[in-house]
Amino acid sequence: MATKRDYYEILGVNKTAPVDEIKTAYRKLAMQYHPDKNKAPDAEERFKEISEAYGVLSDQNKRQQYDQFGHAGIDMRYSQEDIFKGVDFEDILRDFGAGGGFGRGGGIFDIFFGGGGRREGPRRGSDILYELPIDFEEAATGKTVDLEIPRIETCNVCHGSGARPGTSPKTCPACRGTGQVSRTQNTPFGRFMTTSTCGTCRGSGQIIDAPCTKCHGSGTVQGRRKLEVKIPPGVDTGSRLRVPGEGEAGEKGGPPGDLYVEMNVRPHDIFSRHDDDVLMEATITFTQATLGDEIIVPTLDGKAKMKIPAGTQNGNVFRLRGRGFPSLHVSGKGDQLVKIKVDVPTKLNDRQKQLLREFAEASGEKPRSKGIFEKVKEHI
Ligand SMILES: [Zn+2]
Numbered sequence: 001m002a003t004k005r006d007y008y009e010i011l012g013v014n015k016t017a018p019v020d021e022i023k024t025a026y027r028k029l030a031m032q033y034h035p036d037k038n039k040a041p042d043a044e045e046r047f048k049e050i051s052e053a054y055g056v057l058s059d060q061n062k063r064q065q066y067d068q069f070g071h072a073g074i075d076m077r078y079s080q081e082d083i084f085k086g087v088d089f090e091d092i093l094r095d096f097g098a099g100g101g102f103g104r105g106g107g108i109f110d111i112f113f114g115g116g117g118r119r120e121g122p123r124r125g126s127d128i129l130y131e132l133p134i135d136f137e138e139a140a141t142g143k144t145v146d147l148e149i150p151r152i153e154t155c156n157v158c159h160g161s162g163a164r165p166g167t168s169p170k171t172c173p174a175c176r177g178t179g180q181v182s183r184t185q186n187t188p189f190g191r192f193m194t195t196s197t198c199g200t201c202r203g204s205g206q207i208i209d210a211p212c213t214k215c216h217g218s219g220t221v222q223g224r225r226k227l228e229v230k231i232p233p234g235v236d237t238g239s240r241l242r243v244p245g246e247g248e249a250g251e252k253g254g255p256p257g258d259l260y261v262e263m264n265v266r267p268h269d270i271f272s273r274h275d276d277d278v279l280m281e282a283t284i285t286f287t288q289a290t291l292g293d294e295i296i297v298p299t300l301d302g303k304a305k306m307k308i309p310a311g312t313q314n315g316n317v318f319r320l321r322g323r324g325f326p327s328l329h330v331s332g333k334g335d336q337l338v339k340i341k342v343d344v345p346t347k348l349n350d351r352q353k354q355l356l357r358e359f360a361e362a363s364g365e366k367p368r369s370k371g372i373f374e375k376v377k378e379h380i
């Protein structure tokens, strides 16, 4: 096995770094290497390495032990599982949407231990990610939606025990309920103790003689959950709403996972969005642009009057203050930005042409002569 790298070096912090600096460094690296995000073949190894470093350096006792005795000090006193124990990875990783890992039943520990090596005791249920399409206007006003989500639920016949009603699971005699069996080996180098998952109960610590007929002993069934979810005003595509405890049921009495509702806002015919601002284009005639006018434009909440000042140019942008999206994080609203497109008429009758010629004359324009650019145009 390769030599283990220094924990401080792994996280890129110095030996006197305070805990919050270590946490920040870990978050940054975790975001980069989380196997749900990074598909490089060594990402999982790297993620485990930084997580182990964080597990040790974020704990005062373990860090002290490491500072004094190095890796040997840690290996001597702590198992791999001990290193990760008591570290709230879920809390750190939840912020960037990994939530400990979507689709990974056991959360982060499955990454570290492959799900096989540890005791299969209570397990937190998986998180569910639900993509919700909503209309552009609904994203601005918010909405209450009724969802029906297929998910794994606790069996209502055995209440999750897996045993037929009237019976109860028995403690596994092979491991006495611990889910693990230990073997001691004597070798010329000394006594070695190895621990592995109990084969009789497959780690659960319990044996079910009479399995529940509905769930066949698993304690969970496939079900559908109807629930009402309130979407706050101001959401955008990619906004995630966490509904705690509405994910899949936990196993063996473990807590349920969370439900994440991710918004997918449908595009709008007229409006588009930039942060909390609504953007649109309004076409006006060149007379309106020249003389000024008042026009009516659609907004997220009904029609609004907008003044076009005399001399408005093509491409000018006007702001309707407070007509944008409500901000999700702070109070206040964005604006509506209206970009002006001046329509140049293509079909003029004789009278219109005459008036425009008079207009040109009154403006002191010289009679039109065929310049070089018009020659070019004729050749197209
Ligand atoms: Zn059942």
Ligand SMILES: [Zn+2]
Pocket (backbone or CB within 6 Å): 172, 173, 174, 175, 176, 177, 178, 179, 180, 198, 199, 200, 201, 202, 203, 204, 205, 206
């Ligand atoms: Zn057992």
